[in-house]
Amino acid sequence: MTNAPTLDERRNQLVDQITSDRDLPAAVELAMRTVARDQFLPGLDPTRAYVDEAVSIKENPGGPLPLSLASVPSIVAMMLAQLDAQPGDRVLEVGAGTGYNAALLAEIVGPDGAVTTVDIDSDVALHARHALNGAGYERVTVIERDGLIGAPENAPYDRMTATVGLWDLPHTWWEQLAEGGRLVFPFRWRGQTRSVALTRRGDTLVSDGMELCGFVPVIGQDGERTAELFDGKARLHYDQDQAVDSTLLGDVFSTPLTEVWAETRVGREEPFDGIWLRATVSDDTVCRLEVTSDALDAGVRRPAIPIRTPALVVGDSLAYMALLREDADPEKPWRVGAAGYGPNGSALAHKMVAHIDAWGADRNGVPTMTIHPADGPLDVPAQGHVISKNESSVVLAY
Structure with a gap:
């Protein structure tokens, strides 16, 4: 009779599955093999924590989508690879969820780095705080707050990320991302959502990649x-x-x-x-x-x-x-x-x-996205196309 896999074995099997489809930075792979996702999903059959699927952690009585989800692990891995956090980095996460992603970030940036995660929902923030404490990540800062405000008290950040879909880039975030810092977030335009990876160059954010994804929309944007x-x-x-x-x-x-x-x-x-x-x-x-x-x-x-x-x-x-x-x-x-x-x-x-x-004719072509503050100057290439938001202007070009 074959023994059922242990939770550690299931976790490694899940990471093996993810890495068979996508190359991951060594630090991201190690973090995913280290952090026990089941500890962030209490009340759930722990074996389900190691299936590549999203899990609702708070339903939304007023709408069809949950208020908060534990994201699909392969999407979590993809966005962490885009973020490319380094040891010693200061990181802001908007959308605390279960706390699992913040724990992964804490592993990646190490004891010399700092992770702050914010969530507008008090229940979600409390859940994340308890789960992080229980898993040994007391050093992660959890703040109950509207994520569109960010966390200026711990800025500037070398890396910023969001686990909620945003229709616009808040002006407050510009003030908190360091020059040369990296921002990865699910961006919504023209009915689609893409996880866009951008680097700050003065008053411009310039992309170097975008991936299809789907996330619960952030509360507070109505575009x-x-x-x-x-x-x-x-x-x-x-x-x-x-x-x-x-x-x-x-x-x-x-x-x-x-x-x-x-x-x-x-x-x-x-x-x-x-x-x-x-x-x-x-x-x-x-x-x-x-x-x-x-x-x-x-x-x-x-x-x-x-x-x-x-x-x-x-x-x-x-x-x-x-x-x-x-x-x-x-x-x-x-x-x-x-x-x-x-x-x-x-x-x-x-x-x-x-x-x-x-x-x-060009199935792998990915455009470059640049984002500018809405009240700032625009640098539009000859073939560029501008999409106007409330707080930002987006330029797309091949």
Whole structure:
């Protein structure tokens, strides 16, 4: 009879799984093999702590998303790799969660470094404090506070990170990140969320990488809008600066459908989220479309991913990404294209296909993002595209 793996063995198996898919800095891998995630999830079957999945730690009675989550371990590892914290660094984390990520950071920066974690929710902050104490990380500072304020009393920070999705970069954070310091946070624009890694160069933050992710939105930012379409069977998510008038789209799915297909094809397991990212670099009409099963049953063309598909919206028309199976190419059986509705649905579908084929020609291309304070000067390259937020200006360019 084979004995069940111990918790230590399960933890190492999880890290082995993560490192088989992604190269991790040695310090991040060692920290993940050292910190016992199960100690930060009391009341949960401890073996579940070593499955690569998120765990809700506080539900939200007022909405569909939890107020706080223990993030997926592979996403935690990815963001720690982006952050690249070093021994002796001073680190600020916004969104304390279970305290697990702060413990990992404490291992990485060592006894000569300092970790501060803040959370707006008193229960979450208290949980993190107790869990950190129980696991031997009393040296981590836990503060109950609105994370958008940060923690100026322990600034400046060599590294700052967030485990909540932000639609805008708070002005207060600029004052707390040291020159040359590194910021990694889940940034939301045009309906998508990317973990963006940036380095401060004076009054500019410059990216050197971004990865798809999903996080609970931070409390206190209100730059995103949602409109119900088709009697609530579909929803459109867009930013406040976009010229979307949902009243013009009430009957859009009752208009004739146009389908346009790109030359681009994808494999069964091949990610194609880069299409969305590429479209946002030049196109201010990109939104997120969410389509329910009721809409599909009513005849709406199935989007590429019903709960989160990029759409282009102009006036009373829209087009969104769709897939078509073609078995002629067994290696890449899915052809990518667009479904359009409304008077200008065909034109928008062709525009979406142009974005798709541009991505298809350079599937690994990642744009550079620079972020500037909203009231400061902008340095926009010739092919750069500006997205305006309340407290910051974002420039994207290839």
